[in-house]
Amino acid sequence: MTDSQQEYEFTCPECGQQFEVNGGMRDALLERGCPVCTSTVPNDAFSAAMT
Amino acid sequence: MSLDQQTELSSDAIDELLARHETGVLTLARSDEPYAIPISYGYDPESKRFYLRLVSTPESEKRQFLTSSPQARLVIYEEAGRTYRSVIAEGTLNQVDPDEMTVEHIVQYGDAKRPLFEIWGETKRNLDIQLFELDAETLSGREVVVDEDEE
Numbered sequence: 251m252t253d254s255q256q257e258y259e260f261t262c263p264e265c266g267q268q269f270e271v272n273g274g275m276r277d278a279l280l281e282r283g284c285p286v287c288t289s290t291v292p293n294d295a296f297s298a299a300m301t
Numbered sequence: 302m303s304l305d306q307q308t309e310l311s312s313d314a315i316d317e318l319l320a321r322h323e324t325g326v327l328t329l330a331r332s333d334e335p336y337a338i339p340i341s342y343g344y345d346p347e348s349k350r351f352y353l354r355l356v357s358t359p360e361s362e363k364r365q366f367l368t369s370s371p372q373a374r375l376v377i378y379e380e381a382g383r384t385y386r387s388v389i390a391e392g393t394l395n396q397v398d399p400d401e402m403t404v405e406h407i408v409q410y411g412d413a414k415r416p417l418f419e420i421w422g423e424t425k426r427n428l429d430i431q432l433f434e435l436d437a438e439t440l441s442g443r444e445v446v447v448d449e450d451e452e
Contacts (some may be wrong), residue, residue, distance in 0.1 A: 266426050271407040278404045282411025286354070286430050287400065 257299035264289035270299050310442030315388050316346040318379065318442060323413060326359035327353065329366040329394075336366045342375070343409035351375060351390060351435040352397075352409040356428050370395050373435060383447040390437040397432040406432070 258276050261268045265287035271279065279291045320432060328337045343352035357363040373394040376425065378387040397406060 264426070265428070265430060267399055269402055271402070274404050275402065275407060278407040278411075281406050283409035285407050286399065286432060287428075288410075290355075 258296040259299045260291075260296055262287060262289060263292065263295055271296070306446045308444050310386065310388070310444055312440075314444075315440060315442040316344075318386055318388055319346070319377060322377050322379065322422045325375050327373050327377065328374045331371075332364055333445070334363065335348060338363060340375075342377075343412035345405070345409060349390075349437040349440055350409075351437065352406070352413055353433045353435060354410060354413055354430060355433060356430050363436045367396075367431070367433075375437075377434060383449060385445045385447070386442065388440065390440050390441040392436045392438040394433050394435050397434055399432070406411075425452075 256273050256276075258271050258273075260271045260276070260279060262284040264282065265284060267284065267286045278288055279285075279295070280293070283290050323343075324341050325340060326337055327340045328335065330336065338355075340353050340355065344350070345352075355363065356369065357367070372415050373392065375390040376387065377390075378385070380386075
């Protein structure tokens with residue numbers, strides 16, 4: 251599990267889609283894949299969000 | 302062929318049929334011009350909301366029908382022996398902004414894995430993939446059983 255309050259920048263390595271996610275969304279992306287293109291999401295698709 | 306029995310599906314039976322399937326036919330219209338396409342969907346029975354993923358290009362016919370939250374119908378059907386069932390959802394199609402994505406969106410779009418992008422002959426990065434929600438304002442289902450002795 252990840253910190254649900256932590257913000258990340260998600261970038262899909264397949265379709266290039268980017269959006270900010272929290273910890274819960276990060277977990278869901280790792281489990282379910284990219285909602286836009288359906289590709290599997292690896293751990294390195296996330297970086298710390300700029301605040 | 303005669304119709305032996307035709308009944309309306311209950312709300313639970315509609316939800317069960319929609320859970321059994323992941324593809325249907327989405328129909329849009331512009332003036333008197335119809336447009337129907339096969340789509341994949343995720344479905345949340347609590348909110349009666351469908352989650353759709355549509356692929357288009359700037360010049361595509363599909364794009365022309367997707368402007369400004371159009372009214373749409375979604376048809377899902379199945380055939381099992383002599384029993385035919387169909388569900389029709391009608392409502393407004395709204396585009397989902399990726400910046401407003403939620404955990405629920407990610408889960409529901411994870412359940413809508415098709416279509417296979419390979420058929421487009423393009424890498425995913427070159428495709429314009431848009432996410433939509435269809436809130437079913439009306440949702441109806443029907444079951445028809447065809448008489449065994451008559452064809």
